Amino acid sequence: MDIVSNLHGLKLIDLCKFTSLQLTNSRLVDDLSGSYTFVNNQGSSVIDYLLLPEHDFQPVKNFKVSMV
Numbered sequence: 565m566d567i568v569s570n571l572h573g574l575k576l577i578d579l580c581k582f583t584s585l586q587l588t589n590s591r592l593v594d595d596l597s598g599s600y601t602f603v604n605n606q607g608s609s610v611i612d613y614l615l616l617p618e619h620d621f622q623p624v625k626n627f628k629v630s631m632v
Contacts, residue, residue, distance in 0.1 A: 580615065584618075585615040586615065586617070586618055588613075588616050588621065
């Protein structure tokens with residue numbers, strides 16, 4: 565859902581490339597839509613991430629950020 569990137573997002577992508585980690589947001593069962601994890605009167609964004617090496621995708625059955 566969040567299609568905007570800023571400098572922090574680009575740094576996160578570089579970190580993933582350097583460490584061979586992968587962003588799992590929108591790749592696991594309860595996060596199929598890549599839902600926003602932060603919403604306020606100024607906007608919405610994805611600010612909570614799960615980073616895993618690809619070989620650890622299989623044991624992770626579920627990843628969900630609950631908005632309180």
